[in-house]
Amino acid sequence: MxxxxxxxxxxxxxxxxxxxxxxxxxxxxxxxxxxxxxxxxxxxxxxxxxxxxxxxxxxxxxxxxxxxxxxxxxxxxxxxxxxxxxxxxxxxxxxxxxxxxxxxxxxxxxxxxxxxxxxxxxxxxxxxxxxxxxxxxxxxxxxxxxxxxxxxxxxxxxxxxxxxxxxxxxxxxxxxxxRGSMTAWFTVTGVQGHSAYPHRAKNPLPVMARLMDRLASHKLDHGTDHFDASTLAVVTMDTGNPATNVIPAQCTSAVNIRFNDSHTGASLSDWLLSEAAQVADEFGVQVDTRIKISGExxxxxxxxxxxxxxxxxxxxxxxxxxxxxxxxxxxxxxxxxxxxxxxxxxxxxxxxxxxxxxxxxxxxxxxxxxxxxxxxxxx
CATH class of the missing domain: 3.40.630.10 (Zn peptidases)
Structure with missing residues (x-):
């Protein structure tokens, strides 16, 4: 044996x-x-x-x-x-x-x-x-x-x-x-400034908070015959800013999505890019997005x-x-x-x-x- x-x-x-x-x-x-x-x-x-x-x-x-x-x-x-x-x-x-x-x-x-x-x-x-x-x-x-x-x-x-x-x-x-798996990384670029004069800066943090809330609050689906509902998790948000009297110039974040057969990586990518573009237009800042699809x-x-x-x-x-x-x-x-x-x-x-x-x-x-x-x- x-x-x-x-x-x-x-x-x-x-x-x-x-x-x-x-x-x-x-x-x-x-x-x-x-x-x-x-x-x-x-x-x-x-x-x-x-x-x-x-x-x-x-x-x-x-x-x-x-x-x-x-x-x-x-x-x-x-x-x-x-x-x-x-x-x-x-x-x-x-x-x-x-x-x-x-x-x-x-x-x-x-x-x-x-x-x-x-x-x-x-x-x-x-x-x-x-x-x-x-x-x-x-x-x-x-x-x-x-x-x-x-x-x-x-x-x-x-x-x-x-x-x-x-x-x-x-x-x-x-x-x-x-389930399929994908990760998206977002970078919001604003204008750095003094926290006492916020009108002179463009703070990327409220922008990122709005974007993450939109994504996390969205119901992707209710599940299919053989799959549970798809999920989106915000896994990090960071500015690297130790100073409380400085509005930072940039903020980064990432989300991970586990998705069922009612989606494809491409369709979810289109949705993420659309959400990022809408928030960028709303606040008048730049939002850069990078997406990696690990599997369908x-x-x-x-x-x-x-x-x-x-x-x-x-x-x-x-x-x-x-x-x-x-x-x-x-x-x-x-x-x-x-x-x-x-x-x-x-x-x-x-x-x-x-x-x-x-x-x-x-x-x-x-x-x-x-x-x-x-x-x-x-x-």
């Missing part, structure tokens, strides 16, 4: 903080190559990525797994009660950065795939796409792997992303879509793929999983342009936290779920 717990520990001990590879993909390439997978490093822009395939290239039945080995920084190491990259096990729980998000998920699907092709070689292909840039800008990670696949004629018929998806209990949630909303409608995963989850956990689109973004937002995609993984309560950890039993359980998915898909 291929031990996913040992593989998880080996991966945690690789300090692969984005964008450092840290030895994690080197380890996986060796593990998969020895099991008969054809492996290719698809590095781009200083980011390490790994493509691995067992079976015939371009086969009509090609099941894919996607995941990442990069992790967020440990933060204040003194706050940890264990070594962040030690993979220490205490009372059936493994600790370490990436234990939940998501080296255990990668270990589980890699171990399941290796055992499956060894014991019951399928009529088809299994493809693993593993990136080192999910926690970063995600410009040269899964997108680079998908570009490589397009160029080389590689194809997944369906894909499962192994991100932690369960909020409370193992098996309670599958992600069938994600998407949905894999409930059907064959979500049913396949849900049956395996229920068989191994006894829980009927909820089909959800909640949470942040993931690399599924890129995979959805290639093939149908859903996400299923561990309980994610400790991801990105100090003393991030995973129950050892859950790693075995996740491997069994992934193995059952493969058996059922190729049955």
């Amino acid at each position: 291929t031990d996913p717990v040992q593989l998880t520990a080996d991966l945690i001990r690789c300090p692969s903080v984005t964008p450092d590879e840290g030895g994690a993909l080197v380890l996986l390439e060796k593990f998969l190559s020895e099991a008969g997978f054809d492996c290719t490093r698809v590095d781009r822009g200083g980011i390490a990525n790994l493509f691995a395939r067992w079976g015939q290239k371009g086969h009509a039945r090609s099941f894919g797994f996607n995941g990442h080995t990069d992790v967020v920084p440990v933060g204040d190491e003194a706050a940890w009660t264990v070594a962040p990259f030690g993979a220490e096990i205490r009372d059936g729980v493994m600790y370490g950065r990436g234990a939940t998000d998501m080296k255990s998920g990668v270990a589980a699907f890699a171990a399941a795939a290796v055992e499956f092709v060894r014991d019951t070689p399928p009529d088809g292909a299994i493809i693993l796409t593993i990136t080192g840039d999910e926690e970063g800008d995600a410009l040269d990670g899964t997108t680079a792997l998908l570009d490589f696949m397009e160029q080389e004629g590689e194809r997944m018929s369906a894909c499962l992303v192994g991100e932690p998806t369960c909020p409370n209990r193992m098996g309670d949630m599958i992600k069938i879509g994600r 909303s998407f949905l894999t409608p409930p059907g064959a793929l979500s049913d396949l995963v849900a049956r395996a989850v229920q068989a191994e956990t006894g829980i009927q999983p909820e089909l959800s689109t909640t949470g942040g973004t993931s690399d599924a937002r890129f995979v959805k342009n290639h093939c149908p995609v859903v996400e299923f993984g561990l309980v994610g309560r400790t991801m990105h936290q100090v003393d991030e950890c995973v129950e050892v039993a859950q790693i075995h359980q996740l491997k069994n779920i992934y193995a059952r998915i493969l058996r059922d898909y190729f049955a």
